[in-house]
């Protein structure tokens with residue numbers, strides 16, 4: 122039994138709602154066979170729909186279902202010890218170079234069974250779903266060997282099935298150098314490109330390919346080799362780019378038509394220009410910025426001026442962003458990065474969907490799209506950013522079902 126077997130259909134007329142974009146407008150949504158048939162001001166509702174069974178929204182504010190477009194949700198163990206080390210003065214790079222960091226989660230993930238990983242990730246996913254997330258990206262990258270990367274990606278597929286949520290899987294085999302390849306970067310990239318990626322893609326486990334392009338991870342040349350392998354398989358790419366330094370990764374990713382460049386604290390104007398040309402989404406990750414006590418704010422004003430779409434995500438991971446609230450990221454995107462409230466809301470809906478290539482099915486309430494929307498116990502949209510640490514959800518319709 123999965124979440125759908127126990128959830129009623131959302132078909133019918135949803136009324137007594139107010140638009141997040143303009144809370145003074147009374148809105149209505151018509152859902153038929155799980156798909157949005159009509160959406161607009163209640164006053165404009167065609168008479169043919171007025172006799173449908175009614176779902177009363179109770180004067181809730183309505184937004185599209187949220188999209189968390191960058192997570193590392195599946196992993197073993199946790200790394201509170203590193204948090205303490207950083208509080209005592211160590212940097213993320215120092216922790217990584219001392220054998221902690223990503224590699225310590227790799228050890229714990231390799232030791233965990235698929236069922237154990239599924240159980241812990243399910244638990245985490247439930248927190249996100251309870252806040253109105255309707256689509257989520259899940260990366261591999263804590264296995265760093267074929268069998269263990271497969272295990273992570275299989276868990277991601279099982280999460281989609283069990284929780285009736287859209288999951289996009291991203292293969293991040295080039296996340297860190299596994300200890301058994303120390304000093305042999307080239308050999309490991311060979312393994313990623315010639316064995317891991319083709320095998321996992323053939324098994325239908327890969328929707329996109331990502332690389333951590335950074336001084337402590339992989340170079341521009343190594344990143345390009347992975348992108349070439351992805352391209353040969355017809356898979357879209359994305360990149361952990363310019364988080365700790367300006368490596369020029371964003372411009373490279375844009376040349377490969379990347380869906381998104383993520384983190385981007387050190388992004389240059391040349392990178393921004395390349396992303397605009399390619400239609401690449403800028404994914405902002407304030408949870409990692411906050412946890413690492415970073416001071417380099419991403420170039421928001423320049424991204425805005427260039428018209429590059431900005432998404433906002435949790436980057437949930439055990440090292441740099443152990444957060445399970447996308448609304449808290451909305452708050453932080455506003456307070457730390459100076460996004461406006463409408464920008465931050467677009468960042469967790471329409472632009473986040475685009476960062477996953479899901480813009481036709483998620484991130485908006487629109488005729489012909491699957492019904493994914495959230496009812497909030499709020500008077501105005503600014504409250505979505507304002508009440509941090511709270512969960513003002515009244516109801517969630519996910520994939521045409523009333524799941525909350």
Ligand code: NIG
Pocket residue numbers: 222223226333361364409436438439440441442
């Ligand atoms: O997105 N930047 C690289 N990857 C993760 C961190 C992974 C970890 O520390 O375990 C991130 O922040």
Ligand code: FE
Pocket residue numbers: 191193361436438
């Ligand atoms: Fe990440």
